[in-house]
Amino acid sequence: MSLQKDQEFLTFTLGEENYALDILTVKEIRGYESVTKIANAPPFIKGVINLRGDIVPIVDLRIKFNVGQATYDEFTIVIVLHIHNRIVGIVVDGVSDVVSLNKDQLRPPPDFGVAFDSRYLLGLATINEQMIILVDINELISSEEMGLFSSHENDVA
Incomplete structure (x- = not known):
């Protein structure tokens, strides 16, 4: 994904870092709600929820990238x-x-110093003197290491 002219991003935090997608x-x-656990799923896949008839896997990026404290309360946020x-949360x-x-x-993204593989990064930007890490969320969520899509689904644009 190459950045288009004046593209909009949603910024979020994981631990001490600021990210955008x-x-x-x-x-x-939405707020976090209890999930149905999936047997043998990796620890970062918390389970699934039923969102208006869609079964939605919930991935905790804090666990996936080993940043932040993985607490689940009324302040926990899920980006669907x-x-x-x-649909993935x-x-x-x-x-x-x-x-x-x-x-x-x-x-350009650095080769080190961020919580995850730089192939999932679009780059870095500074906004109001804060460094923002731009995540290629399409690439990350559809990656084989996440295991949310079968490999033939990745080929469909």
Whole structure:
């Protein structure tokens, strides 16, 4: 995904870091609710919820990237995403703002120093003197390591 002119991103926090993802992937933002556990799922997949008839896997990015404290209370946030015609929820520490960025504001991702593989990063941006890590959420959620999609689904754009 290359950054288009003045693209909007939803910013969120994981631990001490600020992240952002493409606002067009966001279906809704909601509080955490109890999930139905899935046997043999990796620890970062908390389970599934029934969201108006859709079975939605819930991924805790705090556990996946080993950042932040994985607590579940009335303040826990789930960002519900629509990716590759599937709905997935991600648990984050908090949602901050919607920001508009253009490619001139973007810096290349570092090879180290962030919680996850740089192939899932679009780059870094500074907003109000805060560093924001732009996540390629489509690439991350549909990656084989997440195991949420079968490999042939990844090939469909």
